Amino acid sequence: MSNRVLIVSSNIADNESLESALAYARDGPFECERAGNLADAIARLGRPGIDAVLMDLNLPDSQGLASFDRLHQAAGHTPILTLYTDGTESEAIETIQHGAQAYLMRGFFGNYLVPQALRSIIQRKAVEQGLYVAQARAEITLNSIGDAVVSTDMRGHVDYLNVAAEVMTGWQRDEARGRPIAEVLRILDGETQQAIPNPVEFVLEHDSSIGLRADALLVPRGGAPIPIEDSAAPIHDWDGNIVGAVMVFRDVSHVIALTVQMRHLAQHDFLTNLPNRVLLQDRIKQAIAHARRHGGRLALLFLDLDRFKYINDSLGHAVGDKLLQSVAERLVQCVRTSDTVSRQGGDEFVILLAEDRHAEDAALTADKILAALALPHRIDGHELHASTSIGISIYPDDGQETDTLIKNADTAMYHAKERGRNNYQFFREDMNTRAVERQLIESSLRRALERQEFxxxxxxxxxxxxxxxxxxxxxxxxxxxxxxxxxxxxxxxxxxxxxxxxxxxxxxxxxxxxxxxxxxxxxxxxxxxxxxxxxxxxxxxxxxxxxxxxxxxxxxxxxxxxxxxxxxxxxxxxxxxxxxxxxxxxxxxxxxxxxxxxxxxxxxxxxxxxxxxxxxxxxxxxxxxxxxxxxxxxxxxxxxxxxxxxxxxxxxxxxxxxxxxxxxxxxxxxxxxxxxxxxxxxxxxxxxxxxxxxx
The missing domain is CATH 3.20.20.450 (EAL domain)
Structure with missing residues (x-):
């Protein structure tokens, strides 16, 4: 059953924005009614059917707190959220002290969190009023939502679970009723796997709402731990006295899995699944920090495949992509598991040799790579040969920062190209052509605007x-x-x-x-x-x-x-x-x-x-x-x-x-x-x- 909301505002744009957000709520639409002034709003609240009110404090026939107080009196126990403009937040905050449930700022009415917050307030009000006992309507509402809902009495003993909570905890409502919340909701620290206090205990002690830490795990009855996010809040009677607590939580396993996958894709090359330049730079920074603390050394190898463009253009991108994948596999086989092979893009790769690696180690690895890539690659009926030119820079001799080491290895790689390809070169100070080119580009850029070259x-x-x-x-x-x-x-x-x-x-x-x-x-x-x-x-x-x-x-x-x-x-x-x-x-x-x-x-x-x-x-x-x-x-x-x-x-x-x-x-x-x-x-x-x- 959808909830009905009364929007009290004479601002047409506000009305349309709110109605649009509420009509497309992810967990089901709201039904909306409008009242353009206070008098019409009070008259509408005289009839049943309104579950919540969104109220502009500045109406044609009444303004400010006085306007709110009159509507609040007419609304009875119906929750009210006030609408405010940036700069008038203090007045909106004051309405909370007069009985408002929350307030919303203009400019964010289209946010998907608005219907979510409104639904939460309506549901929490239903729990507070005890409607889940007295009415079938609230029972259906609580059992139809995806979030789990558990409430307790003042002793912290469970007195209600909705269907979602039964599924997630493994406890049936009748079994859980009367048991301590910590027994029904076993919560662990995601990092230490140690039990942490149930947030309901804090709520009952301090009469204040609280959210659960981000890495919390719920241990269901007879099941594996589930990552959850939640909030807990006090339940008050009509005199404002705390009579229990309610906790709303949800399974966030899919969110965490999607975040991990997105982070992996953002840090890895889509074609070879090797670390990309973002992840490589992070690892180089860590390796430099470790080497700096312990007086160690490390090496960077910058590789560029020789004449790859010819293969790509003549045989097509599909063959070129498979060749890059084959090269990536061989590069990984040439280094230790503690080293990092990264694809920078195109046919460029960078290898970090960490853990106190010297020039001799880098040379041995480079020789190993040249030998491995000299073997033919058999791809789609073609026997392909892919040599590479390698530039090498050493920390701290050739630079003490990530960008400097990469730049110098890149410069050395171009010298390997000039030496006939299929070889490696260590960086030397006289290899400054790249730096010279950069200065030339900068000076040319300064004149480009004047000369209308863009x-x-x-x-x-x-x-x-x-x-x-x-x-x-x-x-x-x-x-x-x-x-x-x-x-x-x-x-x-x-x-x-x-x-x-x-x-x-x-x-x-x-x-x-x-x-x-x-x-x-x-x-x-x-x-x-x-x-x-x-x-x-x-x-x-x-x-x-x-x-x-x-x-x-x-x-x-x-x-x-x-x-x-x-x-x-x-x-x-x-x-x-x-x-x-x-x-x-x-x-x-x-x-x-x-x-x-x-x-x-x-x-x-x-x-x-x-x-x-x-x-x-x-x-x-x-x-x-x-x-x-x-x-x-x-x-x-x-x-x-x-x-x-x-x-x-x-x-x-x-x-x-x-x-x-x-x-x-x-x-x-x-x-x-x-x-x-x-x-x-x-x-x-x-x-x-x-x-x-x-x-």
Whole structure:
């Protein structure tokens, strides 16, 4: 049976936002009624059928606490949640002292936690009133929810379990009734496996709510421990006296398993399952710290396969991928279990030789690798030969930081290429060509803006329901007078390290807005233009002023501009991120989380942010076509989460028809990638947009 909620507000936007959130609640919709003023609300509460009230404190016929007190008197025991605007939280807090159950802030009404919190309050009120004894209606409600509910008397003895609690604990209600809560709910510390106090005991002693620690385990009767999350709260009679406690908990095994899988995929290469550069850097930092404490040494080997591009281009990506997998297997066999073999991307690998490894050890390992890779690889009827060039750096001789060691090993690898390939070279101080190139790139970047050497390319994003272009992502290209077209991966890192990314990013935003305005004035179909924003740009003190000025000068419609930020950028300072994003949203811009799943973030924090779009990182999309188990699990999970949060989901890097088919089957909203189109110039994209407009 659904719950009926009375929304007391004259704000139409608030009403629609709340009704939308409640209509699509994950555990079933709420039925909503509206009252535009206090008088109508009081009149409605005179009739039965309302389970909870959401109340704006500023109504046309009454405002503030006086308004709340009158409605509270008319509501009787019906729970009330007050709605408030940022800056008026103190008044909302005061309503709690006058009898409100909770309060909600504008701007977060669409969050999926709103119906969850409302359902919890209604259920808790039902328990407090003893309706599970007096009415069949509350009994059905408690037994239909997925969460387990257990209540106790003042002695901490169980007096109620719903069906979910019976299943999870292994206790039938009649068996558990009258037994101590600690006997029915045996809870362990997930790390030590030792028993911990039941939270109900704290509630009864302190008359205060409490949540269980994140790594708690429930030991069911005759079963294996189950990871749970829960909250416990006091039950009061109508005079405010505590008469017992209620505990609500749920099995989070699937959440933990999904988190572990997502973290593994975020830290491992999808093709070879080797650690990726993120996990490698973490292990190098740990190895350096250990070596620094004990006066030890370690070695890094940077490998690049010789002429791999020829094999990839001539025999196809499928054969090239299998060759990389075969190489990865042989590399792992050449080192100790304490060492780390990592794929950096493409045909590049980095090996960390830890535990006090010297130059002699590195040379022996390099010789072993050259011999192992010299043997032919038999793949799909082809006998392939893949040699490698190896550069070696030693800690602490060649650097005392992670990036320095990797850079110097990379530099030595290029010298191995110059020495004829299929050999290894140790880093020497005179190998400074990479450093010289970096300085050259930086100095050239400083002149690039003045000389108007930058250009934006645009990659279409396709609506998977209609097949039409739904938007484009603006991608930066650099036309160097001597080097030709320079790809971003060659200069973006230098731009970020030098701080030049801020003026370059401002140019990108201005150029994208100018182009969006031109498309609009040309009468083309509306579409969003997405622009990537780096950490330095987003955190720059003049970021918002720059966006506002560019919008004003360009005349672009803010609703057609989408700002893309990575998880790691948003998580550096959640409070600041929230403030900035709310301002951008107020102006009409859309917010997208780029490369979703590759960073480490709390989903609870992400839920607080006003996000419109989740972009699934291409590594997860590529995994769809691999032979790995549950290769589409993460993609499916992100799509499902996006739909629950009313966010559009865009899949990046779609290259294979089978990837597209999977995404369509999962009802993914949009996709981009070489399967549809590479990034092209605005002139090349114009006819495509024109055809769409004409169609």
């Amino acid at each position: 250009e934006l390319f645009y990659q279409p994003k396709i609506n998977l329901s209609t097949g039409h272009i739904a938007g484009v992502e603006a991608l930066l290209r650099w036309h160097h007078p001597d080097w030709g077209l320079v790809a971003p991966q060659r200069f973006i890192t230098v731009a970020e390290e030098s701080g030049l990314i801020v003026p370059i990013g401002r140019w990108v935003l201005r150029a994208a807005c100018d182009q969006a305005a031109r498309w609009h004035h040309a009468g083309l179909a509306p579409l969003t233009v997405a622009v990537n924003v780096s950490a330095l740009e987003f955190q720059h003190r003049e970021f918002l002023d720059g966006v506002r000025d560019i919008l004003a000068v360009s005349g672009a419609d803010p609703r057609q501009l989408q700002v893309e930020l990575t998880e790691s950028v948003l998580m550096r300072d959640v409070g600041m991120s929230t403030d900035l994003l709310l301002t951008l949203k107020h102006w009409g811009l859309q917010i997208a989380v780029d490369d979703f799943g590759t960073g480490y973030s709390s989903l609870s924090y992400l839920n607080r942010l006003p996000i419109d779009v989740l972009k699934i990182d291409q590594s997860f999309v590529h995994a769809i076509g691999s032979a790995a188990e549950n290769n589409g699990a993460i993609v499916s999970a992100v799509i499902g989460m996006g739909k629950n949060l009313h966010q559009r989901v865009v899949a990046e890097g779609v290259e294979m028809p089978e990837q597209l088919a999977f995404l369509q089957a999962q009802a993914c909203d949009e996709a981009q990638g070489f399967l549809f189109s590479p990034a092209v110039t605005a002139d090349a994209l114009g006819p495509l947009l024109g055809n769409l407009n004409a169609g």
